[in-house]
Amino acid sequence: MEKFMEILETADLFSGIDPKDLKPLLSCLSGKFVHYEKGQIILMSGETTNSFGIVLSGQVQVIQEDYYGNRSILANLDPGNLFGxxxxxxxxxxLPVSILASADSDILLIDCRRLSSPCANACDFHSKLIRNMMNIIAKKNISLTQKIEFISKRTTREKLLAYLSAEAKRAKSSRFYIPFNRQELADYLSVDRSAMSAELCRLRDEGILKFNKNQFELL
Amino acid sequence: MEKFMEILETADLFSGIDPKDLKPLLSCLSGKFVHYEKGQIILMSGETTNSFGIVLSGQVQVIQEDYYGNRSILANLDPGNLFGxxxxxxxxxxLPVSILASADSDILLIDCRRLSSPCANACDFHSKLIRNMMNIIAKKNISLTQKIEFISKRTTREKLLAYLSAEAKRAKSSRFYIPFNRQELADYLSVDRSAMSAELCRLRDEGILKFNKNQFELL
DNA sequence: TCCGTTCTGTTGTAATTGCAACATACTTAT
DNA sequence: ATAAGTATGTTGCAATTACAACAGAACGGA
Incomplete structure (x- = not known):
């Protein structure tokens, strides 16, 4: 447990909470440290759960199986990340997905009903914790909504312009950097990389934008 | 205020809370009843806010303006719905969006920091309220994630099969009803209605599925 | 410097889509 | 029953895309 405190201290869920207060908080939350061998299922699709987890070591995958049994990996989670x-x-x-330990992993499991219940010992941290959790879920919500706005556009060109103009707006400048390389951007926008690359160059040739590596400028 | 209690009682945010307890809870939350004339901005893009709102009467729109100034309506909210x-x-x-009263409207504004803070008078309802709010945001999160899984597919056929097989899985049956008509389904999947209609018939002719109006069956 | 790897841009082609326009049910109000 | 309106299916065509395959640039060790 001691060796995982460092990761917990940097986790978003515990941000703003004094490391000293972490241990009593964890016991108040009835947090359970569990070790999983590579290949073990942490949460099984179809099950009911009230627990979410924090990856402390190893790696964890979010996996989905469709009606025909085709598996697909929805996410790879490294230490510090939350799942479920x-x-x-x-x-x-x-559960619509399964959670799999894709390597030997240590996990902290927390019952989320413990989050919202009032707690006698540590109520000061408790309300901070609730705010943190809401914050995490709400932020994810916003980024998912934004992504849908981009992907919903019909053509690659429209997707690119929607994404790039949102980035420009966020940077409050026509010049800005994006956090993706071409392949990642294509994956994010759900389009073909080479087609997207071609479209970017077409936009450049038409004088609509300039770019150099990750730096873009809308004209 | 009295005339709006009925709507508040049925709102998801207050589900499981005794209507009698609603008034003290609202004062504990410092909820503010505000009336807006048609056309007034409730929250302005670019502002900072800690408040969210519940529509009590009228109609409210979530509006977005892109980098070039093009407006688009992201959502129409009727009484009982939450925004922000x-x-x-x-x-x-x-704020990345603006909230506009598209008709004369009454709104209940609540500061969300009040949600997570402990409260002396009404703590029993309070933790229920927190759970409700987390529930609402988390549910939205899940449905957004699922929608992205469908939209991310490259072809209309794949989008349809992903969506329909998820519905079949959810219904635990190869026969199920969908909550959309064709146009709504096309909008949801971000594809052209007529092209989607054609693809559905192609799938039918290939013996992959059957359908009649809103009832579908995967074979 | 050389080599291997990764990233990005380019091109041709077959496949898919969006769009428009129209046809055919099915509903609903009169 | 008729008419008007709505939902769904059908078709042709131009535009766009995915995919594959390749070329050059950039990068990082050895």
């Missing part, structure tokens, strides 16, 4: 927080907080009956 | 809950809970500095 939306699923636990939404109190859904059957 | 993710934005307030995420504590973001500048």
């Amino acid at each position: 927080e939306s699923l636990a907080c939404a109190e859904i009956k059957a | 809950e993710s934005l307030a809970c995420a504590e973001i500095k500048a």
Whole structure:
């Protein structure tokens, strides 16, 4: 447990909480440290759970199986990352995904019902914790909404312009850097990389934008 | 205020809370009833806010302006609906959208910092309220994630099959009803209605599915 | 410097889409 | 029953895309 405190201290869920207060808080939350071997299922699709987890070591995958049994990996989670927080907080009956330890992993499991219940010992941290959790879920919500706005556009050109103009607006400048390389941007926008690359150059040739590596400028 | 209690009692945010307890809870939350004339801005893009709102009467629109100044309506909200809950809970500095009263409207504004703070008088309802709010945001999160999974597919056929197989899985049956008509489904999947209609018939002719109006069956 | 790897841009082609326009049910009000 | 309106299916065509395959640039060790 001691060796994981460092990771917990840097986790968003515990931001703003004094490291000294972390231990009593964890016991108040009934947090459970569990070790999983590579290949073990942490949460099984179809199950009900009230727990979410924090990856402390190793790696964890969010996996989905469709109606025909085709598996796909929705996310790879490294130490410090949360999983299942939306699923636990939404109190859904059957998990739509499975959580798999893709390497030997240590996990901290927390029952999310403990988050909202008032707590005698540590109430000061407790309300901070609730705010942190809401913050995490709400931020994810916003970024998902924005992504849908981009992907919903019909053509690659429109997707690019929607994304780039949002970045320009966020940077409050026509010049800005994006956090993706071309392949990552294509994946994010759900388009073909080479087609997107071609479209970017077409936009450049038409004088609509300039770019150099990750730096873009809208004209 | 009295005339709006009925709507508040049915709002998801207050589900599980005794109507009698609603009034003290609202004063504990410092909820403010505000009337807006048609055309007034409730929250302005670029502002900072810690408040979210509940529509009590009239209609409210979530509006976005892109870098070039093009306006688009992201949502129409009727009485009982929440707005800005993710934005307030995420504590973001500048709102990416504006909230407009598209008709004369009554709104209940609540400061979301009041949600997480412990409260002397009504703590029992308070923790229920927190769970409700987390529930709402987390559920939205899940449905957004799922929508992205569908939209991310490259072809209309793949989008349809992803969506329909998710519905079949949810219904635990190869026969199920969908909550959309064709136009709504096309909008949801971000594709052209007529092209989608054609693709559905192609899938039918290939023996992959059957459908009749809103009832579908995967084979 | 050389080599291998990764990233980005380019091109041709087959496949898919969006769009417009129209046809055919199915509904609903009169 | 008729008419008007709505939902759905059908078709042709131009525009766009995905995909594959390749070329050059940039990068990082050895």
